[in-house]
Amino acid sequence: xxxxxxxxxxxxxxxxxxxxxxxxxxxxxxxxxxxxxxxxxxxxxxxxxxxxxxxxxxxxxxxxxxxxxxxxxxxxxxxxxxxxxxxxxxxxxxxxxxxxxxxxxxxxxxxxxxxxxxxxxxxxxxxxxxxxxxxxxxxxxxxxxxxxxxxxxxxxxxxxxxxxxxxxxxxxxxxxxxxxxxxxxxxxxxxxxxxxxxxxxxxxxxxxxxxxxxxxxxxxxxxxx
Numbered sequence: 527x528x529x530x531x532x533x534x535x536x537x538x539x540x541x542x543x544x545x546x547x548x549x550x551x552x553x554x555x556x557x558x559x560x561x562x563x564x565x566x567x568x569x570x571x572x573x574x575x576x577x578x579x580x581x582x583x584x585x586x587x588x589x590x591x592x593x594x595x596x597x598x599x600x601x602x603x604x605x606x607x608x609x610x611x612x613x614x615x616x617x618x619x620x621x622x623x624x625x626x627x628x629x630x631x632x633x634x635x636x637x638x639x640x641x642x643x644x645x646x647x648x649x650x651x652x653x654x655x656x657x658x659x660x661x662x663x664x665x666x667x668x669x670x671x672x673x674x675x676x677x678x679x680x681x682x683x684x685x686x687x688x689x690x691x692x693x694x695x696x697x698x699x700x701x702x703x704x705x706x707x708x709x710x711x712x713x714x715x716x717x718x719x720x721x722x723x724x725x726x727x728x729x730x731x732x733x734x735x736x737x738x739x740x741x742x743x744x745x746x747x748x749x750x751x
Contacts, residue, residue, distance in 0.1 A: 565703060572738060575705040582701050584692070584746035587654035589644040591695050592635055595627040600662040600685075626660060626686070629725060630732040634658055637736035641744060649695035654743075657691040658735070662707070665724060684724070685709040688735050706735065 565577035599619070614622075634656065639645055646653060666684040685708065692702040710727035 563700060565700065570704070570738070570742070572734075573704055573706045577703045579699070579701050584654065584701070584743055585748075586652055587743070588747075589646050589650065589653045590638055591646055591649065591653050591655045592631060592638070593655065593657045595631040595634075595658050595660060597623040597627045597630075597660040597663055599623070600664040603664050622665060623663070625725070626663060626728055629728045630658060630660055633729055633732035634736040634739070637733060637740050638743075641740040641749075643740075643743065651696060653695040654701075655693040655695040655698075656739075657693070659689040659691075660686050661689055662687045666710075684727075686728075686731065688731075690735070690739070708734070 564579065566580050568576050568578050570576040635645055638656075649655075663686045664684045687705065687707040690702070690704040690706075691700060693700045708731050710731065
């Protein structure tokens with residue numbers, strides 16, 4: 527083979543090797559990617575990552591339109607639980623997603639309404655669109671409530687990540703995007719995990735997120751000062 531072609535071939539192989547050895551996406555990669563739409567990173571206490579539109583103020587928004595909460599499982603979530611002797615069906619998985627979504631939406635609605643924000647289905651100049659998504663849901667011991675099921679004992683119920691997007695309801699312009707991963711409270715001892723306990727932990731996490739959002743909205747409007 528001609529020396530030039532040999533050199534070109536070696537260069538190509540070296541390039542392919544470098545690509546194949548590239549590390550997986552990191553937290554920094556995620557943060558940089560989510561700022562591509564013109565949002566700037568800001569610090570918000572007790573929230574992992576937050577981006578906001580420069581010069582943003584949420585003060586004009588007195589009403590909220592809360593979208594249905596979408597839920598997706600963590601990629602490595604296995605519907606067949608070790609030692610449980612049952613396999614989750616597609617219907618059971620869908621029921622878990624629906625229940626988690628309903629609980630999160632209910633907690634957001636209750637907490638935000640408690641802050642004197644009118645909840646509406648209509649767009650308007652003073653209406654803020656709230657889209658809460660639960661991603662990477664991992665239920666440590668899903669309870670199917672089936673007769674004869676084995677008891678499952680764990681130290682915590684699982685984890686989930688909130689992706690919260692706030693947008694102007696009329697223009698659709700994204701104003702804020704937040705990302706926060708949390709685990710359910712660890713008891714410190716082994717406890718029997720049931721559908722009821724999983725629901726309580728979901729309510730606790732959702733309430734914490736909703737409370738942070740309400741506090742930020744209140745601060746923007748000068749409430750509580």
